Amino acid sequence: MAVDPDSCAYVIFTSGSTGEPKGVELTHRAAANTVEDINARHGIGPDDRVLAVSALDFDLSVYDIFGLLGAGGALVLVTEEERRDAQRWRDLAARHGVTVWNSVPMLLDMLLTASAGQAPPQLRLALVSGDWVPLDLPARLAEASRGRCRLIAMGGATEAAIWSNAYDSTDGAPEGWPSVPYGTPLRGQRFRVVGPLGEDCPDWVPGELWIGGAGVATGYRGDPERTADRFVTDGRERWYRTGDLGRYRPDGLLEFLGRRDHQLKIRGHRTELGEVDAALLAQPGVSRAVTVATGPRGQQRLTAFVVPEGSIDLAEVERRLADHLPAHAVPSALVPLPDGLPLTANGKVDRAALAEHAAGLGVVSGGTRQPTGPVEELVAAAWRELLGAEQVGRDDEFFALGGDSLLATRLVARLREAGVRGARIAALFTHPVLKDYAATLTLDGEKPVTRVLVSDPAHAHEPFPATDVQRAYWIGRTAQLDLGGVGSHYYSETDEPYTEVTALERAWRRLIARHPMLRAVFDEDGHQRVLTDAEIPDFTIPVRDGEEHLTALRQEMSHQVLDPARWPLFDVRAVHYTAADGERRTRIGVSLDNLILDGLSMMIVFTELRQLRDDPDVELPPVEATFRDYLACARPSEGTVAADQQYWRERLPSLPPAPRLPLLREPSAVGRPRFVRRATHLPYAKWQRLQERVRAYGLTPSVLLLAVYAEALGEQAESPELTVNLTLFDRQEIHPDINRIAGDFTSLLLAAHHPRSGESWLARLRGLQARLWTDLDHRAVSAVWVMRQLAEERGPGEAAMPVVFTSALGIDDERARLLTPPYWSVSQTPQVWLDHQVLEDSEGLRLTWDAVTGLLPHELPETLMSRQLALLNELSTADDWDALTLATGLRAGEPSAAPVTTVKADAGGPPLGATEELVAALWSELLAGSPLAGREQGFFAAGGDSLLATRLIARLRERTGVEVPLREFFAAPTVAALAAAVHEHTNRTTDQNWEEGEL
Structure with missing residues (x-):
């Protein structure tokens, strides 16, 4: 009987991780592709028998039936009562001469256990899939079968015709692998490891596993919406998005990393x-x-x-x-x-x-002493809520439970509101154990008046004052100021498969209606006002088509100066284009002004934008307060301001100057600055190890990163003693919706670094943290006010603090986890030379350096990046930070001031020869908007990062057939050096082939 190969062969229901059954529809062609490949690989024929231990509603049964019967073999059936009886399987397999085993790993394990180390005598092939393969299973099977039986680990999805990949694990996992590899695709099938923006991930980088090729199912029967969500067309090919995480190793093997829904935050x-x-x-x-x-x-x-x-x-x-x-x-x-x-x-x-x-266990770890007395109980209750700890004992440490400076700030505010006296951030550093910290506190008879944020819709559209930081941003963009003429703003690009912007426009319109500060403008006096609906036109996204518009997109948007008096103080544009492989794609540029949004607010915007775009019908929880309401309520008392001003007046003499870095020219000679970003990642595992070490020492991760940054700066500056401008995201918890309000809550703190030669890393870190936390107790006065005082005492030149550190750690762990690195991004701030930013994302710790091009030597940010990574690597492996001493630092009585110096940088001439010209062309293609300055220009100085470097090497390999190791390019990231490396590896390959007799 003739059968259409593209007609439905079967529908099988699977619930996956959602628990809700979905009917997967497979064609004859898809199922036959898998069955025929497995039979051909393993020589399945009339003499083979399989024991049908899988239920008919499990897709392994599809192969049991059609794989074996189709090859003329036999199917040995079991009754429902025998389906969990491993001893019965053993007997049936021996009696009927079973040669093939096909099940999840656990059932094979049960068979071997029931067989007392004796596999069925005729068993020659075991196929296991559907779950992790225990590392000891290959050796147990080999011993039980006397080496007669091969073990094949399989993987895939019901939605891709039983299996899509295989690995011969007879000899176990390769050395250094934590699990049996996923292997390689079956015939006619393909795998992609896809990043969050639809990009293919390079080796080692985790992403979602997508399956393509002949095995992909038709979809979910009767469920077009779910089908559209999980089955996607990218270019000319249809793919199934598995929801599994994996990555490619350099040898081409896939490594399975688990389900996305098995990844969580603890x-x-x-x-x-x-x-x-x-x-x-x-x-x-x-x-x-x-x-x-x-x-x-x-x-x-x-x-x-x-x-x-x-x-x-x-x-x-x-x-x-x-x-x-x-x-x-x-x-x-x-x-x-x-x-x-x-x-x-x-x-x-x-x-x-x-x-x-x-x-149902309700297990409580033994040995925990319960808090004693009302103060300890108050502190423990606050720790439980802020740290997400189920149980807190009086011997627990704040940092060991995940505390950091931001949480410490919130803790102190809550304790004060609860009537606790003596609550200080600095005391928490010196007394991190709950019982010790509680001993520094006393409980008042009466609670102080608690500030409560009250919504004021009647005055929502009336002007209100800017914060000190907003006003600094507003004044700083004035072109007449040194390093002015730029807005404080963040620009990012995403690159994704072709998409119409209709859904994106709709999502942005909902965000504009939801967040008042997306409707804000500033008047000529620097006051801000939220526009009424009648004052705002319909928001649209301009769209251009053609690859030639990509460069213009970045050039026009990456360093925008938006007019504060005109709406909107953000910009969104799109470009449709055809990629080199013929795929249609869309590049989206988003520019956000810091006048209206701080770092957390940008995270809120991007995560909510994603929700609204993915599901147009989603109802986001309402935000019952506004940024205007917050500022009206959060003003500190006059007494607090006066006390903190006095504290900082006394601190002024001990504040070192900003880092005196080498300069190519004076800031006044730069004109309108342009910022170039360098970026890298600290891998997740190494970042986790560092965090554990930091908390074991009673420190915070942000303090570690600030210290490493200051240390690297001190090695390049005229003096190691310096002050860094620290960005804080300080939202007082005076409303339940405080972390869902969009606005610029930014405050600044001057962080002084006082290194001493010969001190240990631990001592240096603790000294920095102690100073920092004492200063945080007096943050009712902003750094803007402190810098004005410095200008009065030392002069304007000494008051500038143009080197910035921005840590987004801890501001919103859940949103940070959802964030993914953009295709390209950069930030800029007027009067800033260098801004180092750290953020935890889906890949680990993301570190970026935004520097003014033409002011600092082009290699300086790369030197800082290399030095900071080296220090972090050293600290991650050092056994005892107290024994790790530092030679850099001031000795007693040594002066810290020194004059600013300038140096000259040479980018070299134009590319020489065909290889350099090819490298330069690929370079310019990747770094659109940053034209090549010369053959000796640094790749990272021109705006490159690790991901773009990987793409450059990959494209060069496609064009020349030569693969230059990334570490060589990182060591010498110039056009000239990369071209020389291509020639060197070409010659090396030629010599090797000659020796092996291939030429």
Whole structure:
């Protein structure tokens, strides 16, 4: 009977991770592609038998039936009563001569266990899929089968015709792998590792696994909306978005990293449950292990279930875990399951049953002493709420539970509102243990009057004063000032598969209606006002078509100076273009002025924009207060301001000057500045290790990064003693919606760095943190006021603080986790030379340096970047920071002031020869908007970053067939050096081929 290969072969229901069944429709062509490939690979024929342990509603049964019967083999059926009886499987397999096993890994494990180390005598091939493959399974199967049976680890999705990839794991996982590899695609199938913006991720970078090719399903039967969401067309090919995380290794093997919904935040740290499971399985006496998380978001707790091999000392396992995992990833409870893990009907671990079991345990870690007395109880209650800790004892440390300077600020505010006297940020640093900190506090008989933010819609459109920082931004863009003529603003680009802007326009219109500061303008006196609906025209996004418009997009928007008196104080534009591979794509540029939005507000805008764009019908929770309401309520009292002003007057003599860095020219000679961004990432694992070390020493991650930045600056400046302008995102928690209000809540603090030669890293960090936290206790006076006082005492030149550090750590962990690096971005601020920014995102710690081009030597930011990364690497591996001494720093009595020096930089002449010209062309293509200055110009100085460097090397490989190692390019990032490296590796390859007889 003739059958249309593109007609429906079967519909099989799968719930995936959502729990809601979806009918997956597969064609004959898709299923046959997989079945025929597996049969051809493994020589499946009439002599083969498979034991049908998978239920018919599980897609492994599709291969059992059509794979074996289609090859003339046989299917050995089991009854429903026998489906979980491994001893019965053993007997049936032996009696019927079963040669092929096909199941999830757990069922094969059960078979080997029931067989007492003796595999069925005829078994030659085991296919396992649908769950993690235990690392000991290959060796156990090899021993049980006397080496007769091959073990093939398979992967894929029901939505892609049973399997899409395979790896021969007979000999186990390769050395250095934490799990059995996912392997390589099957015939006619393809995998992509896709980043959040639709880009293909380079080797080692995690992303979502997409499956393409002949196996992709038709869709979800009767569910066009869900089909459109999970099945996408990118260019000319259709792909299934699996929701799984993975990455490519340099050898072309795929590594499976788990489900996206198995990644969560524990005490503010991104945690992968698979990593916890792997650490448990590495412990002696643990046969199987699965970790689940229970509790509300922000207060989740890990519970690990282990299947022991005989007797097991759980306390010893927990101690060993503490040596191999960061503190937040160590499970709160270890629960033994001697009878094994619960399984679903198809043999997968029943995580829902385990989560229900864990939720009912109510396990409390032993040895925790409860808070004593009303002050300790007040402090503990505040810690629980702010730190997301389920239980807080009197011996717990603030930093070990995930505390940082921002949370410390909020803690002090809450304690003061609760009537606690003596609450100081600095005291928390010196007394981080709860009982010790509580001992520095006293409880008043009466609570102070608590400020409550009251919404004032009747005056919503009346002018209101700007903050000190807003006013500095507003005045600073004046062209007559040195390094003026620019707005304080952030520009970013996203690059994605072709999309119409209609949905994006609709999302922006809803945001404009939702956030009053997106409707704000400034008058000639610097007051701000929110426009009425009648004053705002319909918002539209200009669209151009053609690759030639990409350069203009960046040139026009990256250094915009928006007129504060005209709406809008943001800009959005799009360009449709055809990429080199023929794919149609869309580049979207977004420019946001800091006059109306601070860093957290930009995160709010971008995350809500994504929600509104993805789901036009989504209803966001209302924001019941405005930035105007906040400023009216949050003003400090006159007494507090007077006390803090006196504190800073006394601090002025000890404040060092800003870093006296080498300059190419005086700031007054630069004209209108242009900023160039350098960016890199500290990998997630290394960043996690550093955070754990920092908190173990009672420090905060932001202080570590500030100290490393100051240390690198001091090595380049005339004096190591310096002051950095520190950006703070300081929102007083006087309304439940405070962290959903958009506005510029920015404040500034002058952070003084006083290094001393011979002191240890730990001493230097603690000294910096102690000064910083004492200063934070007096932040009712802004750094703008302090700089005015400095100008009066030392002169205007000494008052400028043009070197900035901006830490976005801790301002919103959940939003930060959702943020993904843009395709390209840059920020600018008037009167600033250099702004170093740190932010935790989906890949780890993102570090950027925005510097004025033509003012600082072009290699200086790259030198800072290299030095800071080297210091962070050193600290991540050092055993004892107290034993790690530093030679840099002032000696007693040594002067700190020194004159500003200027140096000259030479970018070289134009490219020489065909290879340099090719490199220059690729360089200019990637760095659109930053024309090549010369063959000796630094790639990062021209605006490149690590991702663009990876793309440059990849495109060069496509054009020349030569791959230059990235580390070589990082060491010498110029056109001339890269062209020379191409020639060197070409010659090396030629010599090697000659030696191997290939020429």
